[in-house]
Amino acid sequence: MxxxxxxxxxxxxxxxxxxxxxxxxxxxxxxxxxxxxxxxxxxxxxxxxxxxxxxxxxxxxxxxxxxxxxxxxxxxxxxxxxxxxxxxxxxxxxxxxxxxxxxxxxxxxxxxxxxxTERDNREDCTTAGYCRKQVARLVCDRKSYRPGTERYEEHLDDANCVQEPVYVTDYFPDCPGTRQVRTRxxxxxxxxxxxxxxxxxxxxxxxxxxxxxxxxxxxxxxxxxxxxxxx
Missing domain, CATH: 2.40.160 (Porin)
Structure with a gap:
C-alpha cells in the first residue's frame, strides 16, 4: 500500500x-x-x-x-x-x-x-400471564406450529419448513411488566x-x-x- x-x-x-x-x-x-x-x-x-x-x-x-x-x-x-x-x-x-x-x-x-431520602420509582419485571410477545413459528407450507407443541417437534427437521418470528397474544410465564418500588x-x-x-x-x-x-x-x-x- x-x-x-x-x-x-x-x-x-x-x-x-x-x-x-x-x-x-x-x-x-x-x-x-x-x-x-x-x-x-x-x-x-x-x-x-x-x-x-x-x-x-x-x-x-x-x-x-x-x-x-x-x-x-x-x-x-x-x-x-x-x-x-x-x-x-x-x-x-x-x-x-x-x-x-x-x-x-x-x-x-x-x-x-x-x-x-426515600424515593418511589418504577422498575421492569416479568410475571406469568397473557401478553403479546414475539415467538418463533415453524411454518410448513400453509400450516404453522409453535415451539413446545408436539407438531412443532415432528416437523422441525422437514425440508419444506422454516422458522419465522411472529407476534402472538397468549399465556406466557415471563410477560414483561413494571412494578412500583420504594427505595432508601x-x-x-x-x-x-x-x-x-x-x-x-x-x-x-x-x-x-x-x-x-x-x-x-x-x-x-x-x-x-x-x-x-x-x-
Whole structure:
C-alpha cells in the first residue's frame, strides 16, 4: 500500500484515539478553586500555565485504561493521563519524572455524606400471564406450529419448513411488566484536593486545588415492592 494511502487509512482511527485520550471516557465531574503560591501563575510545561481562580474538575476515582485528571476553565484546559500504578487508596500521586510536568501532582478525595431520602420509582419485571410477545413459528407450507407443541417437534427437521418470528397474544410465564418500588437513598459528594508539589522536596505545595464533585445519590436498600403489572 502506498505511504500516502496508508496514512489516510490510519487517520480515522488515530483521530478517534486522540479524542479518547483528550476527553477520557467520562469521569467524575466537579468544580473548585485553584490557589497558587503568592497568586503567581503555575507553569506546568511549555504549553500549559494555570492561574489562580475557579476551575472545573474531571477525574477518575478508580484506575483504568483511560484514567485522567483534567482542570479547566474559559482560559485554559489542562489534562493528563494517570497510570494505574499511581493510585493508592482514595488518591493518586503522579510524579514529575513520569508525567513530564514541572511538578508532582498529588490528588486525594473523601466522601461527604448528605441527607437520607426515600424515593418511589418504577422498575421492569416479568410475571406469568397473557401478553403479546414475539415467538418463533415453524411454518410448513400453509400450516404453522409453535415451539413446545408436539407438531412443532415432528416437523422441525422437514425440508419444506422454516422458522419465522411472529407476534402472538397468549399465556406466557415471563410477560414483561413494571412494578412500583420504594427505595432508601443516601446523597453524597466527594471533597477533592489536588496538590502541586516541587519534585524531590518536602516543601509545602506551590498550588492547591480545593473542590467538590457534583452531588450524587446511592441506593441503600429497597423498602417495598409492588405487584408486577403486565404492560
Amino acid at each position: 502506498p505511504k500516502r494511502t496508508l496514512l489516510r487509512a490510519l487517520s480515522g482511527p488515530l483521530l478517534l484515539l486522540a479524542a479518547l485520550l483528550l476527553g477520557g471516557c467520562g469521569g467524575i465531574k466537579g468544580q473548585g478553586y485553584l490557589f497558587t503560591e503568592g497568586g503567581k501563575a503555575l507553569r506546568l510545561n511549555e504549553e500549559v500555565t494555570l492561574t489562580q481562580g475557579h476551575m472545573n474538575l474531571v477525574f477518575d476515582a478508580e484506575p483504568g485504561l483511560w484514567s485522567r485528571l483534567r482542570l479547566y476553565n474559559e482560559r485554559v484546559d489542562f489534562s493528563t493521563p494517570v497510570a494505574s500504578e499511581a493510585y493508592a487508596g482514595n488518591g493518586f500521586l503522579l510524579r514529575s519524572q513520569d508525567s513530564g510536568l514541572a511538578y508532582d501532582i498529588r490528588a486525594s478525595w473523601r466522601e461527604e455524606r448528605g441527607l437520607l 437513598n443516601r446523597q453524597y459528594q466527594l471533597l477533592v484536593r489536588v496538590d502541586f508539589l516541587q519534585p524531590r522536596t518536602e516543601r509545602s505545595p506551590v498550588a492547591v486545588f480545593d473542590g467538590q464533585t457534583r452531588p450524587r445519590e446511592r441506593e441503600l436498600e429497597v423498602l417495598s415492592e409492588g405487584r408486577c403489572l403486565i404492560r
